[in-house]
Amino acid sequence: DGGITQSPKYLFRKEGQNVTLSCEQNLNHDAMYWYRQDPGQGLRLIYYSQIVNDFQKGDIAEGYSVSREKKESFPLTVTSAQKNPTAFYLCASTPFIGGFADTQYFGPGTRLTVL
């Protein structure tokens, strides 16, 4: 089945540690996104990528980094510079058709907790 996988489902981290969240898709989509969701709030865009080896900052990129070495993979690293990293993280993808008009497909999410 085609889809987006995120791992792990739950992740715990000590303060001061970097941690990497995985996002893989087998939909052959060109564009991929990372969002953060805090309780009672909507999704906020962290980074997005239109093609391999290229990505753009979203609204809350500070303290995060990404890479796009392969079309199917878009890992997100939460660095120690992120002051409040505890949140739910969602990865999404879209086929690249014109101006990003197509539907975003979402992964199941990763819940990150800083201890």
Add this chain to the structure above:
Amino acid sequence: AQTVTQSQPEMSVQEAETVTLSCTYDTSESDYYLFWYKQPPSRQMILVIRQEAYKQQNATENRFSVNFQKAAKSFSLKISDSQLGDAAMYFCAYRSAAGKSTFGDGTTLTVKP
């Protein structure tokens, strides 16, 4: 920057009745896309309906329909014949033609049997 406002943090509806969720947005762009997503307790985001701004006709998907008022920058979602499975958090989302998405803070919908 674009903003999306959902003015109803919570809504409730009786099973089989109709409910409307509100969404307004602010943008200076003329070409964009609007979406409603559903997030059940599993937290999986599910697309409910989408609307291209250049289309005047309101989108419809089975029991779900929108009232898109471009001049007023309003994009409400109507759910007809509400079912228990419709209970979830609903998010309105704006996506620019360049691909950047902005989400509202969501409306929690409760369906009463």
